[in-house]
Amino acid sequence: MLKIESFVFNPFSENTYIIYDDTRECVIIDPGCSTPGEEDQLFGFIDSHQLKPILAINTHGHVDHTVGNKAVKQRYGIKVAAHADIQKDLIRSRRQAPYFGMIWKNEDEMPDVFLEDDEVIHVGNSTLEVLCTPGHAQGSISLYAVMEGWVFTGDALFCRSIGRTDFTGGDYETLCESIRSRLFTLPDDTTVFSGHGECTTIGDEKDFNYYVAM
Numbered sequence: 001m002l003k004i005e006s007f008v009f010n011p012f013s014e015n016t017y018i019i020y021d022d023t024r025e026c027v028i029i030d031p032g033c034s035t036p037g038e039e040d041q042l043f044g045f046i047d048s049h050q051l052k053p054i055l056a057i058n059t060h061g062h063v064d065h066t067v068g069n070k071a072v073k074q075r076y077g078i079k080v081a082a083h084a085d086i087q088k089d090l091i092r093s094r095r096q097a098p099y100f101g102m103i104w105k106n107e108d109e110m111p112d113v114f115l116e117d118d119e120v121i122h123v124g125n126s127t128l129e130v131l132c133t134p135g136h137a138q139g140s141i142s143l144y145a146v147m148e149g150w151v152f153t154g155d156a157l158f159c160r161s162i163g164r165t166d167f168t169g170g171d172y173e174t175l176c177e178s179i180r181s182r183l184f185t186l187p188d189d190t191t192v193f194s195g196h197g198e199c200t201t202i203g204d205e206k207d208f209n210y211y212v213a214m
């Protein structure tokens with residue numbers, strides 16, 4: 001079974017997650033570390049637990065979820081995986097980062113590995129299933145840890161809220177359809193780990209999330 005550690009990074013209070021198990025393999029979801037101090041926090045946890053990063057994954061291409069890509073690639077020699085459709089957002093992120101006081105180290109904006117819908121990623125003895133959940137951004141994915149009953153939703157679904165749809169590539173109807181068809185079909189007791197804010201469950205969001213048009 002996977003264990004999880006979360007960090008809140010950069011001016012957007014973005015959640016970066018590390019998931020790992022007893023094999024010590026770990027995956028970094030949305031590396032948002034944007035300062036040497038934040039990098040130290042992330043690396044300090046990985047190193048003190050003697051974890052072996054095997055991959056970083058971006059749920060989408062917005063700057064707050066991707067600004068730390070280069071740092072983790074450099075430190076651990078790992079690849080960054082994401083849906084191919086995030087590439088335009090990655091190029092925009094490079095331009096936006098300085099406006100938010102963030103240093104954009106990534107030279108090559110493209111993901112190293114392209115993920116597709118329903119693809120399965122192995123982490124130690126567990127798996128993550130890729131669920132395409134566009135609407136907040138193009139190429140947005142969620143990651144479903146079946147055994148653990150966890151889903152990482154990026155900025156698609158939050159506790160009692162949903163992601164903004166007014167950025168380039170966003171669309172409210174598309175987002176609601178993604179949530180209804182790919183997330184609200186998961187078991188009610190699935191824990192939702194979002195890109196911002198606290199965690200919730202699928203059942204609670206079905207009952208209390210009034211932003212999702214049913």
Ligand SMILES: [Zn+2]
Binds near residue numbers: 062
């Ligand atoms: Zn976003």
Ligand SMILES: [Zn+2]
Binds near residue numbers: 062
């Ligand atoms: Zn975000």
